[in-house]
Amino acid sequence: MSLLNNIRVVLVNPLYGGNVGSICRVMANTGLKQLALVTPSNLNLQEARMLACNAWSIFEQHREFATLAEAVADCGLVAGTSVRPGLYRAHARSPREWAPTLLEAARKAPVALVFGREDNGLSNEDLTLCTHFIRIPSTPEYSSLNLAQAAMICCYEIYLASNEFVPGAEKSPEAPAELRERMFAMWEETLLAVGFMEREKALHMMLGIRRIFARGLLTVDDVKILMGMARQMRWKIDRLAEHAPDAFPDGTE
Ligand code: SAH
Numbered sequence: 038m039s040l041l042n043n044i045r046v047v048l049v050n051p052l053y054g055g056n057v058g059s060i061c062r063v064m065a066n067t068g069l070k071q072l073a074l075v076t077p078s079n080l081n082l083q084e085a086r087m088l089a090c091n092a093w094s095i096f097e098q099h100r101e102f103a104t105l106a107e108a109v110a111d112c113g114l115v116a117g118t119s120v121r122p123g124l125y126r127a128h129a130r131s132p133r134e135w136a137p138t139l140l141e142a143a144r145k146a147p148v149a150l151v152f153g154r155e156d157n158g159l160s161n162e163d164l165t166l167c168t169h170f171i172r173i174p175s176t177p178e179y180s181s182l183n184l185a186q187a188a189m190i191c192c193y194e195i196y197l198a199s200n201e202f203v204p205g206a207e208k209s210p211e212a213p214a215e216l217r218e219r220m221f222a223m224w225e226e227t228l229l230a231v232g233f234m235e236r237e238k239a240l241h242m243m244l245g246i247r248r249i250f251a252r253g254l255l256t257v258d259d260v261k262i263l264m265g266m267a268r269q270m271r272w273k274i275d276r277l278a279e280h281a282p283d284a285f286p287d288g289t290e
Contacts, residue, residue: 041199043143045071046188047108049163050154054081058088058096059185060152065092066189067196071147072099073108088185105151105163113146114139117167118191119159120181129172132191136198138169150191155184209256220260221247223267230274230285 046069051057057080064072072095086093102108109115116139119129142148151167153159158181164170173182173190182190196202212220225243228234234242278285 039068039199039201040140040143041068041196041201042070043146044069044139044148044150044195045073045108045112046192047073047075047105047149047151048077048184049075049105049151049159050078051080051152051184052078052155053184054083054085055088056155056184058085058093060188061085061089061092061095063185063189063192064095067192068199068201069192069195070095070098072096073149074099074101075105075108076103077101105166109149109151109166111147112149114142114169115149115151115167116169116171117151117159117164118171118173118187119153119164120172120175121158129170131174132171132194133198135169135171136194139195140199150195152184152188207254207256209258212255212257212260216257216260217250217255220264220267223264223271227267227271227274230271232285 046060046064048057048060051074057074057077061072064070085096089096100108116135139148139150150171151159151163153163159167171191173187175182221243224246225239228242229236229239274285
């Protein structure tokens with residue numbers, strides 16, 4: 038089972054349906070499933086649904102609690118997000134710093150990621166229930182983020198640290214030297230045929246061309262494309278040379 042299933046997003050008294058809907062979408066984007074709402078206001082559900090888009094099922098499965106203490110009762114680590122954690126300021130770390138700790142804790146017990154209401158944030162009483170504090174770095178001039186955007190940054194860091202995202206890998210293997218050499222031989226022949234270089238300068242020029250291709254990984258598929266280009270050019274040159282042999286002094290032989 039994914040550790041992400043054991044991380045619960047807890048929203049304390051959210052005011053705006055739009056933010057709650059956006060957070061459902063954030064959760065779906067980042068693999069989180071458990072949403073808990075602590076005494077939500079009279080949420081505008083139309084707005085919530087609109088912003089949740091295809092993540093409405095997360096809202097449908099949410100649980101409601103009368104107090105934060107109840108929402109996190111079964112949790113081990115409780116991470117409170119706050120822009121001004123007061124007394125706890127010294128312990129606050131960025132989402133990136135805390136993400137591995139949260140995931141590690143999620144192995145043993147549910148973990149809560151707690152967000153405060155749009156206007157007042159988390160109260161001191163709420164913060165006393167937290168074992169860890171997350172502060173998203175931001176400017177002193179305007180340090181408070183929009184609730185859903187704060188949630189996105191935290192959930193994204195947790196998702197990234199979980200290593201569940203597997204970037205698409207190159208499928209074609211690296212071209213072996215033998216294939217590369219055949220490709221360079223074809224290009225050399227073709228470049229000579231079009232008069233791009235003289236035979237005495239070919240070695241030098243081919244070193245330059247080799248250097249360009251050595252800068253990045255050259256896959257079997259890449260080499261096949263380059264061979265196809267050289268082959269087609271060579272074929273065309275041979276056809277043209279039949280009509281105007283003088284135009285291709287180094288052409289077909
Ligand atoms: N005006 C409130 C901020 C509320 S923003 C205050 O000054 O406390 C709503 C919620 O978004 C916050 O309770 C917190 O959960 C989250 N949030 C916003 N900015 C944040 C930041 N820089 N770091 C951590 N959490 C943040």
